[in-house]
Amino acid sequence: MSTAATPYDMLPPYTPALALGPHRAADFWKLPEGESVELIRGRLVMSPSPRPSHQMISMLLSRWLLGIAEQSGGFALAAPADVQFADHTILQPDLLYITKERRAIVRKCIEGAPDLVIEILSDSGARRDRVDKQQLYAEFGVPEYWIVDPREQQIDFLVNRNGRFEIQPQLDGKYASPQYAELAFDIAAFWTDVAKLLGDIER
Template sequence: MQVTSTDVKNNFGKYLKACKTENVIITKNGRRQALLLFYPGGAEMGRVGEPAITYGTTPQKEERVTYRQFLEMTEKSDHRYELIDGKVYLLASPSFIHQKVLGNLYSAFREYFKEHEDCGPFLSPLDIELMHRPLALLRELTEDDINVVQPDLVVLCDYEKDIDASDKYKGTPTLAIEILSPSSRSKDQIKKLDLYMESGIDECWIVDPSNHAVIVYVFHNHEIEENAMYMRGQTARSVRFPGLQVAVDALF
C-alpha cells in the first residue's frame, strides 16, 4: 500500500491497523520517504522508519565520494564497506544470531538449488554493483551512479557471463536477502530495499531475528508487486523460485 504523508497524518490509526497485514509505504511530493511496518509482540506495535544517516556505523566520509575513489579506498583496506548514494558505510561485525540465521538460510537454499543448477546461492562478502535504473529516464547514467552493497545472501542465475577478467561479479542478482541487526534496521528496510527494487532484482527477503519474522518482497517494473510476512509456525516461500521455502522456526 502506498499513501501520502498528509493522509497518514490525518488517518494514522487507520494505517497502524493496515500495516498489520501489509507494509505501508509513505510518500511525500511523489517520492517514497518512509515505511510503516507492523512489529508483533512487545510494546512497539508499529514503527515508522525514516531515512537516517547511520548504517552499521556512521558514514566513514560525510562528503560524497566517486565510484573510483571508493574502489581505491576498499582495495587498501581489510574492512567491509558499502557505497550507497555516494556515501561510504563501514559494515559492523555480525552477531552470533546473524550468523546462525545466515547459515540456516544458506543450507536450505543450497539444498533447493542442487536441483536447479542454473542458479545458486552465494554468501557475503560479495560486492554487488547496482544502479537506480529509473534515473535513466531523467538523465544519462554514469559510473558514479553505481552503488556497491553486500547483501547477506544472494541468488545468482546464469552468472558465468557476468564474471569479469578480475573474477568480480558484475551482474544483478535475482534474489537478495538482508538479515536485520539493531545498527542496520532502518537502512536495510528502506534505503537498501529501495535500491534493490529499482535495480532490477526480482525478490528480496528481509529477515528479522528480533521478531522471528521473514518478509518477502516481490518486485516488478521497479515497484513492489506483492509482499508477505511470515512468523513463527509459518513457512516463508519464494515467488520467483516455486518450491523454495524455509520454515521460520528452523531459522532461529
C-alpha cells in the first residue's frame, strides 16, 4: 500500500449487508502501509492490534507452515498480507498457504483464494472470523479454513464443499487434510507447545 493517507471510518465488527459499501480496491491501496484494515464488501474495517498470546500462536503456526512450504515448494505467509478476492473485498488472514501449483497468484498481493487460510480467534474478532469471514472465504472459494480458538484450545478444520464449509474429523489428536497430503497437523503437540511458551499469559 502507498503512504498517501486516505480517510476512512472506524467500523464495528462486520455484518454482511445486501448492498456493497462505497469503497473499492483503488481506495484500499491508497491507505497508509501497516494499517490493520480490510476491505469487506466495499467497507473499510479496522481491527485492534492482537494480544501477545495471539502473536505467539501465530509464530508457532508460521514456523510449521514455513516448514511445509519449504518441503513442498509451496508458499506461506503470516499477517499482514493482503489477499484480494474481488474489487470490493481484500482480506488479511492471520496465516495462509498456497500450493506449489498455484504460486502464480502471489504478486503485489495474493490475487485469489489461498489453498489454506487460518484465523486465530480474539475477543474482538471472534464473530467476524467464525461467521462473517467464514462466509466470505466459502463464497470466494478458499478450499480449506482453520479456526484456532486459544481460550478453548480447539481448532476447527473446515473444508469447502460447493461453497459451504464442512467441519472435518480429528483422530487421536491429529488432523490430516483430505485435500492436501502435506497438511498433516499434530493438534495435541501444538497445544502442548503453546502451553510451554505462554504459561499463565492471558489468552
